[in-house]
Amino acid sequence: MDSVKRRLIIISVTVSLILLVIKFYSFYITRSNAILTDALESIVNVVASCFALYSVYLSSLPKDENHPYGHGKIEFFSAGIEGTLIILAGIFIIYQSVYSLIYPQQLAFLPYGMALVGFSGVVNGVLGYVLQIKGRELNSLTLEADGRHIFTDAISSFVLIFGIGIIYFTGMFFLDSVFSILFAGYIIYNGYFLVRRSVAGLMDETNPEAINTTVKVLNDSRKENWIDIHNMRVQQYGGDSHIDLHLTLPYYFDLIQVHDEVHRVEEVLEENLPGNTEVFVHADPCLPESCCHYCQVRDCPVRKYPKSKKIRWNAENMSKNQKHYHELTFLPESNQES
Structure with a gap:
């Protein structure tokens, strides 16, 4: 998996270098600020x-004494750096565009410039799409962020061609700076999105997608002995995950039975979630006076009250630091599974 990530990033670096030369040559022959916008990006x-590329290498390193959770969070940092650079490029583009509005200059060879930018846009569009798809498949924020950025660059290139076409056919050269400012605003918006996502990951902000995926996996593999799961936390470290949860089991289980059920929960999550998943399970004994009402164990030898409810496991109640008998979201007995 890590070798695939590195290969994709190396391709991205190589293609970006080639297109960088093409775009600056296009700016050199046209003197268009709009094309300069594309070149700077x-x-x-x-x-x-x-x-x-460096972050993919670092995130692939194993855990060590100084990094007990691994190095995966470098991917969030990488996405934040990329977003910051995008914002800075957008600010510089606005400055250059305002300067050109005050001190305009003649443009030339616009059809050649459009052709070169169009070629760059097609290449970036394909590369960006592939990187985003592979980033989701490999659960890599770095690949997905790089792909999103490159795909955004492709879209701006095609919009740029449209704008340069208007300038060429109308002779309204001041529109070059106007279009550049609009492109810069779009670039800054995308940069902010990447920075926001990066900060969320570094601050361990709740990721609804990761939690809902975990809840679905647990529901699909739910066992009757798993009376209750609560106080669940899902943290992401790049493409890897760390999950803490409390598992309520019948109080009469011996230590070996508890160990086996805990191991089953760990296996279910490790085998069905993307990336490397580390699971810590804290086992709790059931409380007959409260748990019997929704306990799904058939023929329980110590049941004190009949089963009358079944609790839906969802992201909201599984994340709370309390057993589910506090919850009010119950299914009536007629809707329960047998």
Whole structure:
């Protein structure tokens, strides 16, 4: 998996370098600020892809004494660096565009410039799409962020061609700076999105997608002895996950039975979630006066009350630090599974 990530990032760096040369040549012959906008974003592509290559290498390193949870969070940092560079490029583009509005200059060879930018856009579009798809498959925020950035660059290139076409056919050269400012705003917006996601990951902000996936896996493999799961936490470290949860089991289980059920929960999550998953399970004994009402254990030898309810396991109640007998979201007995 790590070798696939590295190979994709190396391809991204190589393609970005080639397109960088093409775009700056296009700016050199046309003197268009709009094309300069595209060229400057390509510099960001190269720098960000190089950093992404390093982050993929670092995130693949095993755990050590100084990093007991591994090095996966570097991927969040990488995405934040890329977003920051995008924002800085957008700010510089706005500055250059305002300067050109005040001190305009003649544009030339616009059809050649459009052709070169169009070629760059097609290549970036394909590369960005592939990186985003592979990033989701490999659960790599670095690949997905790099792909999103490159795909955004492709979209802006095609919009840029449209704008340059209007300038060429109308002769309204001031529109070059106007379009550049609009592109810069779009670039800054995408940079903010990446920075926001990066900060969320570094701060261990709750990821609804990761939690809902974990809940679905547990529901699909739910066993009758798993009376209750609560106080569940899902943390992400790049493409890897760390999960803590409390598992309520029948109080009469001996230590070996408890160990086996805990191991089953760990296996279910480790085998069905993407990336490497580390699971810590804290076992709790059931409380007959409260748990019997929703306990799913058939023919329980110590049951004190009949089963009358079944609790839906969802992200909200499984994340709370309390057993589910406090919950009010119950299914009536007629809707229960036998």
